[in-house]
Amino acid sequence: MKFLQKPGVLSCLPVAHKKIVVANRMKSMREELRKISKDFRDFKFSEGRTCTSLEQHDDDRETSSRLPEEPIIGRNREKQEIINLLSAGTNNDETVIVSIHGLGGMGKSTLAQLIYNDAQFKKYDHRIWVYVSRDFSLKKIGSSIISLIPIEGGQQNRDTLEAINQCLDNLLRGKKVLIVLDDLWEEKDNELGKLRSMLQVGKKGTTIDVIVTTRKEDIARKVSTCTPYKLQPLNDNTCWEIIKRYSRFEDQHYQERLEKIGLDIAKKCGESGWWSPQRCLPFVVASMCIGRAPLPCSATHHGETSGDHMERYTMHDLVHDLATLIMGDELIVSNVASKNNKTNSQKYCRYASVTKYDNTTKLSNVLPSKVRALHFSDSSKLDLSCGAFSFAKCLRILDFSGCSGILLPASIGKLKQLKYLTASQMQNDVLPEFMTELSKLQYLNLNGSSHISALPESMGKLWCLKYLGLSGCSGISKLPGSFGDLKCMMHLDMSGCSGIRELPDSLGNLTNLHHLDLSECSGVKEIPESLCGLTHLQYLNLSFCRYIGRLAEAIGSLHLDLSMNRFEYLPESIGNLKRLHTLNLMNCWFLKSLPESIGCATGLKLFHHFRALQKLHFFGCQNLESLPEGIQQLSSLQTLRLAKCHSISTLPEWLSDISSLKSLVIEGFDSIKSLPACIQHLTNLEELVIEGNQELQQWCKSEENKAKLAHINIVSSRPSHLFF
Incomplete structure (x- = not known):
């Protein structure tokens, strides 16, 4: 009460309030002026001149x-x-x-x-x-x-x-x-x-x-x-002619399919109002290469390449200008060793790459608090302090792939917005429990983290996880009981998890799983029956799983890799794989024959069920003496590859019954001396590849046999593209 009675104390509050408002307004104006000044420098404007008379920097x-x-x-x-x-x-x-x-x-x-x-x-x-x-x-x-x-x-x-x-x-x-x-x-x-x-x-x-x-x-x-x-845009036909030249269309296979894609692209280029092949061809070539085996060298910066040179393309003017305008102040590359980083001037940065991080500089000193994507590159083993990421509440992407090793700090568990985490070669002994607090995490890559001995029991709390990479995590001995709660999982890579002895039945609860790689899980002896419930499974790799003696009934995989296994005979249950698209039997050295039927009572041929099979690959099946007659029932088969199958001496006459066959490859063995007469009846055959068999190559070159092969577009002594 005495305080209220003092004159002038409350009377000064309105004045103070006005001063605070003015101060805040001045602070906002200074921020705006800093941004204008930064834009002025970034866009290289010149004082006292119009926007049309900029200095030439291009x-x-x-x-x-x-x-x-x-x-x-x-x-x-x-x-x-x-x-x-x-x-x-x-x-x-x-x-x-x-x-x-x-x-x-x-x-x-x-x-x-x-x-x-x-x-x-x-x-x-x-x-x-x-x-x-x-x-x-x-x-x-x-x-x-x-x-x-x-x-x-x-x-x-x-x-x-x-x-x-x-x-x-x-x-x-x-x-x-x-x-x-x-x-x-x-x-x-x-x-x-x-x-x-x-x-x-x-x-x-x-x-x-x-x-x-x-x-x-x-x-x-x-x-x-x-x-x-x-100047008007080019017409569709002219655009298509340009695409054909720069994508080397005449040298490509499957021209009929690629022509349809190319014509669609040409039409869109014409409709867009601009067209410059040297500038936008990378997008064209990449689009035309979707679904094909290795990309041509004209698209080298989009993926794996063939050939030994690279072609350079320039980004289209409009795309370049737009990208520069949008990303100008949102992307930084911070070299910690330079000590010249200014966090204040990078207030608007959202994407950052940190190079040569030294474990001593505080990340909050070189990065803005609202950074959303962070990549570490060219850094040694990182041992970050517990609170290293406490400042980065908005982080969505965290990538340690450029580090030789990483010990995950506890503050990562506070990144509630994190969706993508790559921590390959993680050095933690176990995946920390705080990781399961990342409820929005969709992508987790721990490949090569051989130090990990266990996954947390609460792993199932990562409700949104779609991709999990555990390749090379050889220290893990079992999957946690809650693993089956990862209902959104689509891609699971456990290749090289040699410490795992048993797969839990809960794996069958991952009903959205499309890709499952169990290759080199050498300790696994049995595939659980629950995997039959994975109706969306498209890829299953069991290569190098030498102790698996049988397959679960009715696995729905489209691509099945059984290479490098010790099968002498394939299990009868393989006949239930009615959706099989690709079967790889590479280096199954002990395989003697393929089963002809599922059961004597029905008399159904094994391959009668494989109506969707398009690729069949026998590689290193040295004891396989002949192809089973059931193969002729593969009504969709397009590629048949026989490599290093030294016991096969002749190809059967019934080969002509596979009317859909487009590519036949014989490589790495010389026991086949000639091709059967039925080869001329394979009217859809587009490619015949023979490698490592000089006698058969000479047989193909004789005048008498050239007529039998006249309908084949490509007769080659080397394979022109990959099949798997």
Whole structure:
């Protein structure tokens, strides 16, 4: 009460409140000014100049008059139309300026190159190509023109615009000249007016033809002396011809399927309004390679490559500009060793890569608090403090794949938004219990973490987990009882988990599982019957599981890998795999035969059930003496590969019954001396590959046998692509 009675104490509160509001407003204004200043620096704006007169930083975009080595596809009609526009204005002695406008990357410069190199203009006295760029300067343009004209009597004065204009009048008078001004960005009327005046020599007997390329229609209209020429997109057929050339379509297999994909892409390219094959071909090639065995070298930066060279492509102008604009202040690469990182200036960063982390610098000192994706690269073994990630509450992606080892700190358990975690070669003895608190985690990669001896019993709390990589985690001896609660799991890689002796029945509860890799789980002796409930399973790898003697009834896998096993006979239950797509028996050295029937009572042929099987691969089955007759019932079989099956000496005549067969491969053994006469009845056979059997290769080359193989597109001594 005494406090309330004191005069002036409460009366000052409104004033203090106003001061706080003003202070907060000033703080916000300073933040806005910092952002504007940062954008000014990032976009390299120049003081006292307009946005159209930026300094030129895109030197890699500079063009010249030289045409590409390969002929240009399309644009012949457009070329002739522009030549006609130039010719229409040559009756008088005034300069003709034809401007070409259109979106970036459509081929304006290429069209100008075609005209520049046309035979008609090679007869002119001078042909001049000037790359204008964003850095517009009349002196620069005038000096460039003068420098490309042979001058008698020494160097001309180019210090002033007046001197440049007089020099141009003297040099161009009475001449026939073609000038190309490529990539014009200037928008000011007075500057464009001066440019037109500079080019107007206007003397009798003088012909000045000028081609200007620009992205903006307004600029084209201001500078042109006739109607501006708007460059239209290429038609679908021309786009397809370009795709065929750059994707090496003629050298590819399955051309019928690829042509459909390519035509769809060509149509979309035409509809999009822009098309530049050298710039957007990576996306085209990648799309056409979906579902195929290894990518051609023209798509090397999209995946595995064949060949020993790489082709470089440039990102399309629009894509590049958009990516730069969006990601400009959101991505940083922080080299901790440099000690020059400024967290305050990286306030808006959301994606970061930390290199050469030294375990001593606080991550909160080099990274902003709202970072969402973090990748460690080129770092040694990390032993982070318990609270290392306490500041990064927004983190969604955490990738330690660039580290030689990692001890996961407890603060990772506080990253409630984390969805992706790669911690390969983790050094923890057990997967920490706090990991199960990451309720939004969808991807967990622990491959190569041989130190792990156990997974937490509460593993089933990771409700959202879809991918789990445990490859090479040889220290794990069993899966926790709650493992079956991971109902969203789609991909489980347990290859190399040699310590596991038994698979739990709860594995059958993973009803969304598509991919299950148990290869090199050498301790596993039995596949639980519960796996039959995995109706979505598409891939099952049991290679190197030498002690498995039988398969569970009715496993629904589409791809079954039984390679490197000790089977002498395949179990009868394999006949229940009615959805089987690919069967791999590579290096089953002890395999003597395949079962012909499921049971004597029914008399059903084993392969009668495999109507979906498309690929059958026998590799290293050295004791297999003949192919079972049931193979002829594989109505969908397209690829049959026999490799190092030394006991097979002949191919059966009933091979002709496999009318769907497209590829036959015989490699690594020479016991087969000839092909059966039925080979000429395999009318769908597109490829015959023979390797390591010279006698059979010579048999194929004889004139008598060439007729039998005439219907086959490819007869090769080496395999042209991979099958598995």
